[in-house]
Amino acid sequence: MSKPIHKEIELKTDPQRVYETLLDSKQFSAFTGGAAAEIQREAGGAFSCFGGMITGRNIELVSNRRIVQAWRVKIWPEGVYSIVTFGLEAQGSTTRLSMDHVGFPEDMRAHLNGEMPEGGWNRQYLEPLQRYLG
Numbered sequence: 001m002s003k004p005i006h007k008e009i010e011l012k013t014d015p016q017r018v019y020e021t022l023l024d025s026k027q028f029s030a031f032t033g034g035a036a037a038e039i040q041r042e043a044g045g046a047f048s049c050f051g052g053m054i055t056g057r058n059i060e061l062v063s064n065r066r067i068v069q070a071w072r073v074k075i076w077p078e079g080v081y082s083i084v085t086f087g088l089e090a091q092g093s094t095t096r097l098s099m100d101h102v103g104f105p106e107d108m109r110a111h112l113n114g115e116m117p118e119g120g121w122n123r124q125y126l127e128p129l130q131r132y133l134g
Contacts, residue, residue: 002106005113007099009126013133015064015088015095021133022067022086023058031132032124050124056081064088076105099126 011018021027028037028049037049040058048055053074060068067086082104089096099121104112114120 002102002104002109005099005101005104005109005121007121007126009097009130010091011095011097011130011133012093013095014093015090017133018088018095018097018129019064019067021129023061027132031128033128059083071101073108076108080105097126097129 021031023039023041025037025039028039029035032050035049035051035053037047039045039047039049041061043058043061045058046055047058047069054071055074056069056071058067058069060066065088069084070081071084072081083102085098085100087098087100089098101112101121109115112120114122
């Protein structure tokens with residue numbers, strides 16, 4: 001089992017706006033640079049983002065508080081999924097977003113953790129989200 005990845009960022013908006021942005025196909029596409037995204041907004045619903053490079057299902061959705069997804073990268077072996085959890089916590093006029101990613105192939109850790117220049121949670125997801133939400 002791979003060592004989990006944990007990230008936390010502060011966003012200058014309320015949890016509802018963050019939750020909506022992460023689950024709205026158009027907003028998700030906008031904050032990630034225009035790559036196609038399709039997101040079904042219910043538990044059990046499928047999603048595809050970054051032009052189909054990432055696919056999966058929403059496992060648990062707690063409005064404005066938590067999103068749990070079964071998540072996979074297109075190049076992973078067939079049937080291999082990991083779990084990504086986004087926690088949202090209001091802190092005055094801001095939101096603390098915590099992200100935990102577990103169960104991914106160990107050889108993908110450096111890429112996902114942002115230790116390689118071409119990708120990672122910070123560069124592909126969290127930093128663009130911070131810019132988008134201002």
